[in-house]
Each structure stands twice: as structure tokens, then as C-alpha cells.
Amino acid sequence: MTHAERADPATGAACSTEPGCITCGDVAVVLTVALVDGCDARCRDGQGREELVATELVGDVRPGDRVLVHAGVAIERLTPTGRHE
Amino acid sequence: MRFVDEFRDAALAEVLGREITALCEPGRHYKVMEVCGGHTHTIYRYGVQDHLPEAIELVHGPGCPVCVIPMGRVDDGIAIAEREDVVLTCFGDMMRVPGGRGSFLDANARGADIRMVYSPLDALRIARQNPDRQIVFYAIGFETTAPSTALTVLRAAAERIENFSVFCNHVTIIPAIKAILDSPDLRLDAFLGPGHVSTVIGCRPYEWISRDFGMPLVCAGFEPLDLLQSVYMIMKQFAEGRAEVENQYGRVVQYDGNPVALKVLSDVFTLRPFFEWRGLGSIAHSALQLSPTYARYDAELRYELPGVRVADPKACQCGEVLKGVLKPWECKVFGTACTPETPIGTCMVSSEGACAAYYNYGQYAKQRLSLEVLQ
Numbered sequence: 472m473t474h475a476e477r478a479d480p481a482t483g484a485a486c487s488t489e490p491g492c493i494t495c496g497d498v499a500v501v502l503t504v505a506l507v508d509g510c511d512a513r514c515r516d517g518q519g520r521e522e523l524v525a526t527e528l529v530g531d532v533r534p535g536d537r538v539l540v541h542a543g544v545a546i547e548r549l550t551p552t553g554r555h556e
Numbered sequence: 557m558r559f560v561d562e563f564r565d566a567a568l569a570e571v572l573g574r575e576i577t578a579l580c581e582p583g584r585h586y587k588v589m590e591v592c593g594g595h596t597h598t599i600y601r602y603g604v605q606d607h608l609p610e611a612i613e614l615v616h617g618p619g620c621p622v623c624v625i626p627m628g629r630v631d632d633g634i635a636i637a638e639r640e641d642v643v644l645t646c647f648g649d650m651m652r653v654p655g656g657r658g659s660f661l662d663a664n665a666r667g668a669d670i671r672m673v674y675s676p677l678d679a680l681r682i683a684r685q686n687p688d689r690q691i692v693f694y695a696i697g698f699e700t701t702a703p704s705t706a707l708t709v710l711r712a713a714a715e716r717i718e719n720f721s722v723f724c725n726h727v728t729i730i731p732a733i734k735a736i737l738d739s740p741d742l743r744l745d746a747f748l749g750p751g752h753v754s755t756v757i758g759c760r761p762y763e764w765i766s767r768d769f770g771m772p773l774v775c776a777g778f779e780p781l782d783l784l785q786s787v788y789m790i791m792k793q794f795a796e797g798r799a800e801v802e803n804q805y806g807r808v809v810q811y812d813g814n815p816v817a818l819k820v821l822s823d824v825f826t827l828r829p830f831f832e833w834r835g836l837g838s839i840a841h842s843a844l845q846l847s848p849t850y851a852r853y854d855a856e857l858r859y860e861l862p863g864v865r866v867a868d869p870k871a872c873q874c875g876e877v878l879k880g881v882l883k884p885w886e887c888k889v890f891g892t893a894c895t896p897e898t899p900i901g902t903c904m905v906s907s908e909g910a911c912a913a914y915y916n917y918g919q920y921a922k923q924r925l926s927l928e929v930l931q
Contacts, residue, residue, distance in 0.1 A: 498594045498778070499700065499752045525677060525711075528703055528817045539755060539808055542647075542697075543675025544704040547755045547814055549807065 499541035501549065504532045512545075514538065563779030564602070572784040573607035579791035580611045587613050587743060588790060589880055591733060592750035593620030594778050596910050600917035602780040608787065615742070615880035618732050619750055621697040622649045622906035623878060624833045627866035629725055630655025633694050636723060636859050637668040643686065644670045644723075645679040646694035649906045654899060656866035676708035676722075683712070683720040692855045695724045700752040702726040702844060703817040706824035709846070709853050723855040724845050727831065729753050730761050731842035735833075737769060741881045746790045748783065749775035751805045756821075758813025759801050766799045777805040824850050834868065834902060835875030874901035877910055884911040891915060 502514035502524065512532055514524045524540050526532050529548040538545035580586070590596055596616045599605060605614055618624055630653055637644035637660070644660070651660045651672060660670045673679050676693045683691035695705045705722060712720045729750060736742065749762055754775040762773045772793040776786035786804040793800060803809055824847060831843030846854040868874060871889045876882035884890055884903065894900040896912050903909035 499755070525704075525707055527707060527710075528814060528820065530816065539752070541700050541752065542704040543677050544707055546700065546703060546752070546817055547808055547810070 499539045499546065501537055502540050504534050504536045504538060506534065507532060512538075514540065514545075563777070563781040565781060568781055569607050569784055572781065572788055573609075576607075576612065576784070576788050576791050577609040579788070579795045580609055581794070585611055585613065586745045586791070586794070587615050588746045588748060588787060589615040589617045589736070589744050590748040590776075590783075591617040591619045591729065592748070592753065593623065593906065593909065593913075594752070595748055595750070595776065595783060596620070597913045598778055598780060598783060600913040603917075604780050604783050607780075607784055612787065612791075615744065616877070616884075616910040617736065617747075617880055618833065618836060618878045619698065619729065619753075620903070620906050620909050621701065621727065622653055623874065623902040623909045624727060624732075624835065625650075625653060625696060625725060625902065626832045626834045627655045627868065628832075628862070628864050630659070631657050631866060632861045632863060633660065633670075633723060634658075634663045634668065635862050636692050636855060637663055637670045638666075639690070639859065641688075642669070642690045642692055642859075643682060644668070644692050644694055645673045645676075645682060646670065647674075647696065648672045650694060650696060652899065653902055653905050656864070676705050677711070680708050680712055680717065680720055683717050684715075687719055689719065690858075691720050692859075693720070693722050695722050695726055697726055698729050698750070698753045699726075699756045699821070700750075702821055702825065703756060703814075706820045709824050709850050710820065712853060713850065718852070721853050721855040721858050722846065724825070724843075726825070726844040727833065728827075728842055728844065729757075731839045732833065732836060733762075733765065735836050735839050735842075736879060737765070739879055741876075742879060744771065744880075746771050746794075747773040748786050748790075749773050749801070751775055751777050751782075751809060754803075754805065754809045754813065756814050756817045759803050759809065759811045760813075762801045766801050770799045772799050772802070774802045774804050775809050777808065823847065832865065833878075835878030869900050872901040874903045874911075877901075877903050884914040887911065 504512045505515050506513040510527050512524050512526050513521050515521050525544045529545045537549040539547040664670050679693040759775050765773050772790045774786040774789045789802050825844035826847045827841045828843045828845050830838045832838045873887040894904050899905045903911035
């Protein structure tokens with residue numbers, strides 16, 4: 472998948488010169504881990520699109536975990552209930 | 557869509573709007589600054605202000621990372637990219653930001669090799685694939701983005717990739733908020749805190765705002781109901797005579813942030829003594845540079861840069877817009893000489909810039925649409 476195809480599932484925004492770049496600002500997307508490969512994981516969005524995500528900053532992840540991804544890097548792991556204590 | 561649809565419910569928005577109105581003290585005007593450009597985008601895209609009473613004014617802050625890049629730093633990037641052996645990589649929004657010598661797109665038209673990437677890790681991949689070229693990543697962004705750059709530097713070091721470097725323009729949000737609070741131009745009552753920056757730094761770094769300035773700050777998510785609920789939490793604090801830091805975005809943000817990301821940031825970066833922000837001027841300890849341990853990846857040390865300060869175009873009032881002193885439509889060139897197609901100021905370049913967001917989704921767009929229908 473190229474960067475231009477990696478659209479924000481919520482807004483349809485993609486990284487491009489057109490309005491709506493998801494990487495440049497304080498914008499991140501929630502993806503689900505599909506496959507773990509060392510420090511990286513293949514993650515899927517709600518539409519089934521995949522991207523490779525670096526996971527060093529959130530510790531060990533497993534398939535099914537939901538992570539907040541910004542610029543190809545997971546910056547937080549979300550709890551199953553969707554709420555941190 | 558789960559975790560999205562439930563935060564865009566119009567009926568719930570109306571209920572929240574009524575409850576917010578009920579909390580307003582009669583005759584009082586509330587100025588609430590959303591620090592983050594992502595919030596500005598949501599506010600205009602979904603008409604969040606339409607659900608709020610007139611007594612509450614949302615003021616747009618400096619939280620669009622593209623918008624605060626001074627023109628001289630764009631020129632520095634172009635100077636690096638004009639070297640024959642260099643491929644400059646950057647996020648998409650940066651491509652159209654005007655510098656004193658045009659934008660990165662203009663530089664490409666003149667023969668430079670500047671490529672958009674989705675992640676700094678993509679820049680590192682280009683470095684692996686092109687060992688005979690120097691790959692420079694033009695890093696921008698707040699604490700949300702800086703960890704991805706730091707992680708990329710760590711991977712470059714681990715793999716001993718030496719044809720990769722970073723031109724670092726990462727900035728930090730707390731000094732910018734302090735500069736706004738110290739500004740004599742603006743009186744604010746409360747803040748909507750940046751949700752994803754807070755994912756990394758947590759909520760604790762904002763506590764001085766409540767303690768020293770007596771102002772509520774609520775870390776907010778990015779859906780329309782997130783913002784309305786956050787405004788409700790702020791108004792509840794006013795009604796109960798409290799001034800605290802609260803976390804509305806609990807499904808993502810932990811109060812102490814992400815300790816691993818913070819450790820990586822402190823390992824790879826140090827604070828610059830000063831950094832110039834467009835609109836806010838030079839702010840002490842407000843930006844990051846590579847630490848001595850990783851200085852060999854610092855493009856500013858690897859290349860000679862013009863380093864010239866370039867004044868903004870006289871007609872452009874981005875500075876006032878970034879500080880929330882002016883609304884986008886109050887700028888003299890908004891929607892006429894300055895549009896998303898032909899931006900003069902940075903606030904019109906990025907979709908998160910207040911001017912572009914208002915142009916694309918705000919009343920101005922509605923007026924243009926109705927004019928087009930009439931014609």
C-alpha cells in the first residue's frame with residue numbers, strides 16, 4: 472500500500488498534498504493488529520486495509536489488540552473496554 | 557462504524573448543547589481555546605460551534621505543526637534538497653508550505669528530489685534501498701509525531717544506516733501554551749487540550765495552567781461529541797467553581813501518558829535553547845534537536861544551511877490567527893488572495909490550519925456555495 476492509499480477510515484483523509492493529511496498534525500487512527508512480525512505488526516482498519524506498524528512504543532502486542540497509530544508508529548494500546556483506568 | 561458513529565450522534569449533540577447552555581452564567585462570555593489543529597478541523601467540518609450558545613466562543617490555537625513552521629526553515633529544507641546527492645523526504649502537508657524561495661513542490665519543479673512519505677520509517681526504507689544517496693527526513697510535528705522520528709533514528713543507529721539524517725523541526729506544546737498565556741493580546745477562560753499529544757505526554761504537564769492561572773483544561777478527543785462533552789466538562793468546572801485538568805479522552809489518553817515514548821524522546825532529543833514559531837516568535841525550550849548521542853543523524857550538522865530568518869508576507873496575518881487574536885475571515889487576504897489553491901499563509905496550507913478549515917467547511921464555504929447556486 473502506498474502512503475497515498477492509506478486513508479483515515481474516519482475522515483477519508485490520506486497523506487497527500489491535498490487537504491486532509493493524517494500524519495502531519497495531531498491526528499491518529501485506531502487499527503487492529505492482524506499479524507505480529509518482530510517489532511512490527513500488520514494492522515487493519517475498519518475497512519480491512521492493512522499497513523505495517525512499528526510497535527516498540529506500546530510493548531508486546533497480539534492479534535486482536537487495538538492500537539492508536541500515528542505516522543506508521545503505534546503510540547498507545549487501547550484497552551478492550553475502550554477506556555483507561 | 558464502532559468507536560466513530562456513537563461520537564457523531566446529532567440527537568446527543570443537541571442534548572449536550574442544551575446542557576452546556578444551562579451551565580452558562582447569564583451575561584458572561586467564555587473564550588475557550590482549542591490548542592490542536594485537529595480539533596479546529598473537527599469544529600468546522602462538523603459545525604460544532606453551531607451546537608454551542610453564543611456565550612461560548614471557540615478560539616483557534618497554534619496546534620497545527622505545519623502552520624507554525626517559519627519560512628526560513630522551509631528555505632533551509634530546500635537548500636538541503638538542492639544538493640545533488642540528497643533526497644529530502646517529508647509529510648504531504650509540507651509540500652505546499654510557502655517559504656521565501658517557494659514551496660517544496662516549486663523546488664521539485666526546479667529539479668530537486670523531494671518525496672512525500674507517510675512515516676519517517678518510510679524515509680529510512682528509502683535510505684536502505686539507495687545507499688549511494690543521502691536521505692534526509694524533514695521532521696515536523698508536536699509530541700504526537702516526535703516519537704516516530706525518534707524511533708526511526710534508533711532503528712537507523714541499530715542497523716548502522718549512515719546515509720540517513722533528520723532535519724528536526726519538532727516542537728513542544730507546553731511552551732506554546734505558556735507564550736499564549738503570556739501574550740497581552742488575548743484573554744482566555746479555558747483550554748481544550750490536544751488529545752493525541754496527550755497520549756504521549758499525558759495530562760500532568762498541563763496542571764500548572766489550572767494551578768497558576770485558575771483555568772480549566774480538558775484533554776479532548778477528536779469526534780464532534782468528544783468536543784461537546786469536553787466543553788460541557790469545562791462549563792461544569794466553572795459552574796462548580798473548580799479549575800482542574802480533566803481527561804475526556806480516556807479511551808485513548810492515560811493521565812501519565814506513554815512512558816516508553818517519553819523515554820525514547822528523552823534519549824534521542826534534547827531541547828533547543830530557542831526556536832522560532834511562526835506567529836509566536838522565538839520561544840525558549842520549545843523545540844527538539846538531536847541529542848549528542850545521535851548528533852551524527854542531525855542534518856543541521858551534516859549540511860551547511862542558509863539559516864536566514866524570512867519575514868512573513870506583509871498582507872498575511874497568520875500570526876494573529878495562530879494566537880487566536882483574529883478569526884480566519886478577519887484576515888485581509890482570506891478567501892481572496894489567499895485560498896487553499898494559492899495559499900499565502902501557512903494557516904491556509906494545512907487542512908488543520910484554521911483558515912483552510914474555515915474556508916473548506918465554515919460559513920465562508922456555505923456562502924460560496926449559495927453564490928454558485930444563484931449564478
